[in-house]
Amino acid sequence: MREKNKIILLTHGGWGAALNKSMGLLVGKTENIMDIGLTANMTLDQYMLKIENSVMPVNKNTIVLTDIPGGTTSNVALRLTQKYPWTILSGVNALMLVETIMHQNEDITAEIVKKILEAGQQSQKNLNLLFRSEG
Numbered sequence: 001m002r003e004k005n006k007i008i009l010l011t012h013g014g015w016g017a018a019l020n021k022s023m024g025l026l027v028g029k030t031e032n033i034m035d036i037g038l039t040a041n042m043t044l045d046q047y048m049l050k051i052e053n054s055v056m057p058v059n060k061n062t063i064v065l066t067d068i069p070g071g072t073t074s075n076v077a078l079r080l081t082q083k084y085p086w087t088i089l090s091g092v093n094a095l096m097l098v099e100t101i102m103h104q105n106e107d108i109t110a111e112i113v114k115k116i117l118e119a120g121q122q123s124q125k126n127l128n129l130l131f132r133s134e135g
Helices: 015-027 044-055 072-080 094-102 110-122
Strands: 006-012 033-038 062-066 087-090
Touching (some): 006 015, 006 072, 006 094, 015 033, 015 094, 033 072, 062 094
Parallel strands (some): 006 062, 062 087
16 A cells, blocks of 8 residues: 655744644544654754654655745755755645645645645635625
């Protein structure tokens, strides 16, 4: 049987752990997902080493979800792609993670990446009441 794609959450603080834990309420039991939080006292090199020590083995069907485009978590992930064949997507939110989990049994293709990114974007809505009084 094919092993589920590995999903690695790289986030600041404990946000990835909380997001991962909440998936149990949304999709049930999850597998092969890990979160590696960046703490304020870590250097870039320490964070990279923590990731490398935590994620082995990796393969071409490893998806890394980071919290902030251009942030330390994303920059470290990009550096590590020099060694590892990861797909990195940034701006993770709950629906983006749900979509990634839904595709854990499939090879990562451009179409799958597009679906994951669209799920993340479609989850962003202005939910103001339609019948709000003006003033």
